[in-house]
Amino acid sequence: MAYYKLSTTELLAITTLGALKKAGYVSRSVKQELRDNLIAKLQAKEDVFPGIYGYEETVIPDLQRAILSMHHINLLGLRGQAKTRIARLMVDLLDEYIPVVAGSELNDDPLQPLSIFAKTLIAEKGDDTPVAWMHRSDRYTEKLATPDVSVADLIGDADPIKAATLKLPYSDERVIHFGLIPRSHRGIFVINELPDLQARIQVSLFNILQEGDIQIRGFKVRLPLDIQFVFTANPEDYTNRGSIVTPLKDRIDSQIITHYPKSIEVGKRITKQEARIKPEQKGMVVSNEIMHDLVEQVAVEARASEFVDAKSGVSARLTIAAYESLISAAERRALLNGEKKTYVRIADFLAAVPALTGKVELVYEGEQEGAGIVAEKLMGKAIRTLFLTYFPDPDKQKKKKTIPNPYKEVQDWFGAGNTVDVLNDGSDQDYHQALEQVPGLRGIVSFLHPKEDKDTTFFLMEFCLHGLAEHSLISRNRVTAGTQFKDLLSSMFTMPSFGGDEDDEEEERPRKRR
Structure with a gap:
């Protein structure tokens, strides 16, 4: 494709359909785009999903195979397993810029127009049709599935205000107000917590996933949308709050199962990367690897505890929040005592109880004990376990x-x-x-x-x-x-x-x- 040989500056200088054709632009589907760019990164030995640790031999290879197969993807796992983060990183596999018909609400490809607006404009202006360039960051749409989500939100509906303003009958296709999914044409669309989406709303996704088109009310409109779908789901949701209807599950090509870090070392890398420690805290508080190990061991103990609901999981956010809290406890102590520098203590670790109490789902026995007592017991078990690493x-x-x-x-x-x-x-x-x-x-x-x-x-x-x-x-x-x-x-x-x-x-x- 000749236009890829142009620099970004030369690329953005193309402002008409005629100039785009002259540059040799060739249309690609978003899945083909993801596939081609993944191949290029793999061949160049680049890190495809930077900042994702512990999945190098499990989730990431599965994800790469799904992209190479041009599949729609469902990331299935407990909370705090980087499902949404992975979906957001897929944006980096898109081209930096793609051309769109200027003013089009559906991101129309100038060579393959989709909407009435784009088709009419191209018919009127031909090669003088204005072309704009869309950055890959604008091609990502994310929607959290909540009970109030409607078909109109996702797919679209007839807009009476638009009909009245334009003086159009309801039979005219131009009165349609498109939802989030059509507006994500030529991009990545993510639905988080898919089982929480009502069954009747899930049904509206059937045609989009299989045939690539949409149906809106009584309109005879067929829009062959080009979208990469990524869904996320929690196994607990399948029984407690909802489920993925079988025909929809059948249309999702690859279901990839995520997991928690399999070692403390991996957990430490994640916590160190994600913890928001301010520069002034780093200058005031000195930490050590034992403290990092203790924080990660708390999560290990929680996932094995009889007081914690194993099906709900223990998020990586627990260790991140706990580490941030203990650093703040040490900082507060130094401020109170007028000290410019301090070293972490076990007391700081134990002060992080509030960071744990809201991060674990307790079973009946745990509720009887109380969230604070359970958190302290988990910390005690972490100390007991790691004590044997340093002492007889x-x-x-x-x-x-x-x-x-x-x-x-x-x-x-x-x-x-x-x-x-x-x-x-x-x-x-x-x-x-x-x-x-x-x-x-x-x-x-x-x-x-x-x-x-x-x-x-x-x-x-x-x-x-x-x-x-x-x-x-x-x-x-x-x-x-x-x-x-x-x-x-x-x-x-x-x-x-x-x-x-x-x-x-x-x-x-x-x-x-x-």
């Missing part, structure tokens, strides 16, 4: 009496009635002094992680206390301004376990007896 397993120490217990000095100190309060908003100096009170704690960290800097050492000391509490060697209790560590036995007679305050505990007892 306390359970093995109990079983094998011949192995020296590295935690004995710490346990004995708490067993003597000592306590440590780690305040959420305490200054770095207060934080360090609190942790230094515990004899043997620094020794454990220094022996296992001798090369760590001062800040990371204190972080690991706090991490060690939380890990020991999760393994029931010491007690961890929530106090108003932070966390208190003490002997496990004494805590049974004084304060409630981590995950609720004293008032909550008193309210729970009568309910449990009932």
